[in-house]
Amino acid sequence: MSFEDTRAGGQPGSPALAVRAWFALPGLLRFSIRRVITGVFLCIGVTLIAFLLTLVVPGDPVAASLGDVAADDPVIVAAFRERYGLDKPLPEQYLIYVTGLLQGDLGTSLNTRRPVLDDLRQFLPATIELSIAAMTVAMVLGVALGVIAAVYRDGWPDQAIRVISLAGVSVPTFWLSLVCLYVFFYLLGWSPGVGRLPPGALAPQAVTGMYSVDAALAGDWEKVGDALAHLALPALVLAVYTIGAITRFTRASMLETLEQDYVRSARAKGLPARVVVMRHALRPALAAIVTVSGLAFGRMLGGAVLVESVFSWPGLGEYAYRSALSLDLRAIMGVSLVIAIVYILVNLVVDLLYAVIDPRIRLG
């Protein structure tokens, strides 16, 4: 999809026709094209930040890559600089960097001694599995609590939920992970502990990289159970912050829709409260809630760093954590890039969903 498609029928280069053709497109399509283009610019900006950060890294990349003996030889150093374009002006270096990115060259991790792209491909599915599980929990519980709080506004359920949701956004995730692990694994034995599968268990045939899905695809239901049991506790801990955030937002949106005249009319004509709350008030509030959940998903990927490091969950966060400890900047940049791109994509999808949920919203 590009600008060229939008000029169909007009002479190339004729601005008036192009503008007319642009506005003749359906609003949703126009909106999507614009958002994709903005997204591309955001991605370029993200790579620019990544590039600038690699510049400020202490220590000469030449010395780091060549080793002591070779770094002492000026001829080798010059050859190395020329080969990797380090003797060129900065804008040109940036172009070389982006060209590399487009070819999937994110550099080599100092830690794993593998291309960062391969590492990311290995670790991303674990994080996606964890975040999707956590997001599902957070949306169900957050919306439910938010609706209850709005309906019982200023009553005791509202006050209690307010305290619970404030506690949810206040608790340090890394500490809660430890406490939950201590209580539910060490003391009670309800949780199977850290990792994605029992020690020694073989990973299912990789299709998506998400163990619970892959095991289900392979028809190995025992493994599905194992994978879900390992997933439950970290997903719940990761969801806690987002539950708090979604609850508070749901309550605010619901209070707004509950004051609308059509809600009063619905009540006046004798519809049961349950129907009015769930159909008339919740539906318009949902559009805003979905948007907020998109933003929350980005935050959740960040929070996953802390949860994964405690639960030894071999995902992006754990990878970023180990990389950060050894100051492996290439790997951290790779993680940041991937997460920023996921964030941009999720928000694009969310904005499109917005229009589906609430037809009153005109995009474009």
Added chain:
Amino acid sequence: MSVSDSDFSKIHRRTRRPRSVWLQPLGLIGVAVLIGFILMAIFADVIAPFDPIAQDFRRLQPPNSTNWFGTDQLGRDIFSRVVHGARISLPYAAQLVILSAAIGTILGAIAGYFGGWVDGVIMRAADLVMAFPDIILAMAVVAALGPSLFNAVLAVVVVSWPVYARVIRAMILSIREEAYMQSSRLLGASSARALWVDVRPNVAGPLVVLGTLEYGHAVLILSGLSFLGLGAQPPDAEWGSMVSEGAKYFDLWWMSVFPGLAILGVVLGANFLGDTLRDALDPLAARRFR
């Protein structure tokens, strides 16, 4: 979820909490907790029975009458370390909030007041930073600068100014159109004077609310970075790094539980206060999501 018809009548009750902020229990609890922690930081030497970094042969003791919170792997008294931890977490978080509020306010004011391409550049930069999850971008910055608490603060400033810039910009956009702003400009006031005299009092209240809420967030992210080994370095008695040390002695619960409770306490206090203030002072921002 069951909703009875009688509950529904309460929905249209239009009473908005009429009481003053200072009479609301949640806000009062928040203030009390925060004051408690500030006093703890100031009088840390008096309160703590032991030197927070003095090592002793009584290692890994569970909580007892001498060491109320037990001792760690080097025999240091955990209660004393938690008390002294307030001297690290509270001021660094305050530093972080003040720095990013100052930068974000100035950039947001410039963007909102002058508009045009300046606005475009600043707000696109804000979007860009928001596209990175804060803790990961902060990790990258700290990795580049080298791990220390001060660098952690700098790194988090880099990721947290857009919150303030967005709110301030939105407010200035609406204030700019007010009649008193226009008359002030017609009287010959400079942009700087208009911003300082006419805009500043209007944004001060919401800024305080935002700062209070962000304070809790600052404590969380700084202790999170320290937990990852990217903030405070040993032997500093910092809460996040204490939890991290405790994680290595998994079955000795007291090593990580108490410092974690201290973090939870400060953040909860700030959020109780911030939430109450927001309801009272800034109903518009009540829908802002963070």
